[in-house]
Structure formats: C-alpha cells, structure tokens
Amino acid sequence: MTRKVPLRDLAHARAGDKGNISCVSVWAYDPGDYRLIKEQLTAERVKESFPRLIQGPVRRYALDHLYGLNFVMEDALEGGVNTSLGLDSHGKSWSFLILGLELDVPENRKTVR
Numbered sequence: 660m661t662r663k664v665p666l667r668d669l670a671h672a673r674a675g676d677k678g679n680i681s682c683v684s685v686w687a688y689d690p691g692d693y694r695l696i697k698e699q700l701t702a703e704r705v706k707e708s709f710p711r712l713i714q715g716p717v718r719r720y721a722l723d724h725l726y727g728l729n730f731v732m733e734d735a736l737e738g739g740v741n742t743s744l745g746l747d748s749h750g751k752s753w754s755f756l757i758l759g760l761e762l763d764v765p766e767n768r769k770t771v772r
Contacts, residue, residue, distance in 0.1 A: 660766040667758035670696060674754045681735040683753045686727040693726040699762045705730055708760060730757070
C-alpha cells in the first residue's frame with residue numbers, strides 16, 4: 660500500500676537561471692528517501708507536469724553521492740530576465756512547483772515533515 664506525499668515532505672530545492680533556461684536542484688532530506696525520489700521524479704515527469712510552462716527539453720542529472728537531482732529546463736522562463744514580462748523571469752517559482760508534485764510513498768514510511 661502507498662500514499663501520496665508532496666515532494667516537499669521529502670526534499671528541498673534551489674533554483675537558478677541563465678537566459679531562458681531554469682535549473683532546479685532537488686535534495687533529499689533523508690538519504691533513505693533518495694532512491695524513491697530518483698525513481699519517480701524523472702525529466703519526463705517534470706516536462707509532462709508543466710506542458711504550458713516548459714517549451715523545450717528537460718534534462719536530469721543525478722548527484723547520487725549527494726542525494727540530489729538537478730533539472731535543466733530549456734525555454735522555461737518566457738524568454739528570460741531581459742525579454743519576459745512574466746512575474747518570475749528568474750524562475751524562482753520552479754522550486755515551489757516541483758516540490759508540489761506528489762510521490763507514491765509506502766504507507767509505513769515516515770516523512771521528515
């Protein structure tokens with residue numbers, strides 16, 4: 660049996676940007692949750708979860724020794740800082756959006772938050 664848990668209960672994140680590319684790093688609070696996060700939080704899932712916001716490809720880089728994943732999302736900032744009229748041209752909201760995705764966690768698994 661599993662239950663749905665928002666990623667924010669298992670990890671924290673940081674965002675950065677360069678032009679029209681947003682990067683988000685997701686870090687497991689507990690190394691024991693990293694494998695579960697890595698299995699379910701794929702580049703494809705991130706792209707499919709935000710089809711109107713991410714216009715280009717999404718690449719994921721695993722930092723297994725640090726229990727983290729780095730997502731590079733192209734064409735995800737409406738043109739970037741110098742060309743976007745969007746409220747978040749730096750992409751800081753991406754951390755919040757990704758941490759809101761739900762993962763399937765075993766019923767008996769305790770979460771940090």
